[in-house]
Every structure is written in C-alpha cells, then in structure tokens.
Amino acid sequence: MLTALVLAALTATATGLTTIRFDAPAPNFAIPNAHGMRYLSDLRGKAVVIDFWASWCHVCTAELADFVRAQQTYGNRVAVVTISDEPHDVAAAYLRQTNINLPLIEDPEGIIHRVYSVPKIPVTLVLDPAGNVSYVSVGGESWEELSGAIERAQAGSPASTLGAGVLQ
Numbered sequence: 442m443l444t445a446l447v448l449a450a451l452t453a454t455a456t457g458l459t460t461i462r463f464d465a466p467a468p469n470f471a472i473p474n475a476h477g478m479r480y481l482s483d484l485r486g487k488a489v490v491i492d493f494w495a496s497w498c499h500v501c502t503a504e505l506a507d508f509v510r511a512q513q514t515y516g517n518r519v520a521v522v523t524i525s526d527e528p529h530d531v532a533a534a535y536l537r538q539t540n541i542n543l544p545l546i547e548d549p550e551g552i553i554h555r556v557y558s559v560p561k562i563p564v565t566l567v568l569d570p571a572g573n574v575s576y577v578s579v580g581g582e583s584w585e586e587l588s589g590a591i592e593r594a595q596a597g598s599p600a601s602t603l604g605a606g607v608l609q
Contacts, residue, residue, distance in 0.1 A: 485572045488519045488569060488570060491522050491568070492564075493559045494524070495562055496532050497527075498563060511588070526551045528549050529547055563581060565587065567591055
C-alpha cells in the first residue's frame with residue numbers, strides 16, 4: 442500500500458524532465474533584452490511558454506509558427522521564450538532569415554538545458570501566472586495542445602489531460 446502511494450505521488454509530479462515537477466516553480470534564468478537583463482521570475486502574472494529547440498531540428502522549426510501564433514492570439518497575457526544550445530548566432534540567424542520574431546536565449550554551454558534536464562528537443566513547458574510548471578511536452582506538439590495548455594495555465598488549472606507527446 443505504501444509503495445502504491447509513493448508511486449502515485451511521484452507520478453503526479455513527474456514531467457519526464459528529472460529536475461522539473463508539475464505545480465512547482467520553474468528554475469529561474471536570465472533573459473537578455475534590448476534594455477538589459479530580465480529574469481523568468483519577472484514574467485510572473487502571465488502564462489509563460491518556454492521552448493527548447495534548434496535550427497537543425499525540423500520538428501522544432503515547424504513548431505515556431507505555433508509560438509508566434511500564441512503571441513498573436515494571447516497578446517501580453519502570455520510570454521514566449523525560446524532557448525537554443527547551438528553555437529552563438531546560429532539560432533538567432535535562423536530566426537532573422539525566416540522573419541520570426543521570438544525572444545531567444547542562446548545557451549551554447551547548455552547550462553539552462555542541464556538545469557531543466559532537457560533529454561532531447563523539442564521540449565515545451567508552460568508555466569502558470571504564479572511561475573509553476575503546468576504543462577510539459579517532450580517531442581512535437583500541435584497548436585491545439587499548446588493553446589489548451591496556455592488556457593489551462595491562465596485559468597490556474599494544471600494540464601490534467603494527456604495529449605500526444607505530453608509526459609506526466
């Protein structure tokens with residue numbers, strides 16, 4: 442009985458990323474912008490989408506349109522942050538060449554990737570307005586999955602329904 446309770450508790454918070462738990466704060470990191478430095482924690486009060494991706498990953502680049510769509514659909518009620526561990530300016534050049542205007546954090550040493558225990562890409566997290574992880578997807582996802590996760594996060598509801606690629 443005790444084993445079943447422990448297993449149930451672990452399953453309820455497991456995300457597929459060893460250092461990340463549902464309904465717990467996401468690790469903070471710096472977000473460079475034109476005015477200096479902001480931090481993930483500065484974005485509290487709105488849903489936040491964090492996307493780990495690379496320009497060589499076709500699934501990753503296909504999803505970028507959905508992150509742009511999220512910005513357009515939800516306006517200032519959502520913040521989107523993309524993170525790439527490619528060498529300096531590789532992902533930024535890709536975004537410039539494809540006219541995609543998304544905030545990018547270059548993580549060439551993979552520090553943020555390690556803190557978030559990203560096993561492979563793409564990985565998408567959605568944080569609720571309190572900064573807690575409410576959704577994790579490892580692998581490709583659809584617009585319906587992403588928009589549903591954003592809406593649940595804004596409503597303060599954890600992602601309780603599993604979609605393709607969602608780990609819980």
